[in-house]
Amino acid sequence: MNGVLTSGTAELAPLPRAYFERDALVVARALVGARLVVRPAGGAAAPRVARIVETEAYRGPRDLACHARVGLTKRTRTLYGPPGHAYVFLIYGMYDCFNVVSFAHGKGHAVLVRAVEPVSGLAADESTAGPGRLTRALEITRADDAVDLVSGERIFIAARDRRPRIAVSARVGVAYAGEWADRPWRFYDRDSAHVSRPPRRSIGRHGERG
DNA sequence: CATATGATTCCA
DNA sequence: GGAATCATATGA
Numbered sequence: 001m002n003g004v005l006t007s008g009t010a011e012l013a014p015l016p017r018a019y020f021e022r023d024a025l026v027v028a029r030a031l032v033g034a035r036l037v038v039r040p041a042g043g044a045a046a047p048r049v050a051r052i053v054e055t056e057a058y059r060g061p062r063d064l065a066c067h068a069r070v071g072l073t074k075r076t077r078t079l080y081g082p083p084g085h086a087y088v089f090l091i092y093g094m095y096d097c098f099n100v101v102s103f104a105h106g107k108g109h110a111v112l113v114r115a116v117e118p119v120s121g122l123a124a125d126e127s128t129a130g131p132g133r134l135t136r137a138l139e140i141t142r143a144d145d146a147v148d149l150v151s152g153e154r155i156f157i158a159a160r161d162r163r164p165r166i167a168v169s170a171r172v173g174v175a176y177a178g179e180w181a182d183r184p185w186r187f188y189d190r191d192s193a194h195v196s197r198p199p200r201r202s203i204g205r206h207g208e209r210g
Numbered sequence: 211c212a213t214a215t216g217a218t219t220c221c222a
Numbered sequence: 223g224g225a226a227t228c229a230t231a232t233g234a
Binding site for chain 1: 226227228229230231232
């Protein structure tokens with residue numbers, strides 16, 4: 001299984017390991033517009049394909065919003081593992097969050113995927129805006145923790161087919177992290193209607209554009 | 211062992 | 223505004 005798929009005329013192939021071997025801040029920005037592909041268990045059903053429209057960078061133990069702040073534990077084993085693997089964790093006892101381990105083995109960097117927009121193979125009525133919603137729609141669970149995203153077997157990420165207009169903001173839901181919560185480490189597609197927390201709609205000509 | 215809490219979502 | 227719901231982290 002090399003993971004190569006065809007979607008119309010576009011080829012979907014897994015991004016290489018080197019793509020993920022960069023600071024999470026770089027990977028987070030690069031992933032906006034990339035496509036997330038999930039092969040349903042069993043392999044009979046069509047792959048689910050979605051375009052990533054919102055991400056956040058988490059940058060290791062010094063970043064007090066990052067799970068890596070507690071050091072290497074059973075939970076953070078994957079986060080501290082090699083880049084290009086999925087780090088999936090349960091949040092609030094109810095939702096699974098999908099992350100991509102980045103930078104280098106032992107660094108504790110990851111990129112949280114916060115929203116995607118459906119491309120193919122997804123139920124049209126299910127929302128994919130929000131980290132808990134997209135995993136539910138794509139059927140990504142903690143069972144997928146530590147899967148290799150480069151092998152192309154179960155989950156992989158394919159390059160963007162066009163360059164999105166990217167906006168930046170502070171990360172969501174990390175107020176406990178003090179000054180780290182204010183870092184502009186959230187990236188989203190300005191033109192997507194599937195971002196989890198859209199910017200305030202500007203009224204008139206004085207509104208900022210993202 | 212006991213307790214607090216979270217990279218969220220949904221409902222009133 | 224508040225509940226749901228539970229694995230993880232931390233302290234007794």
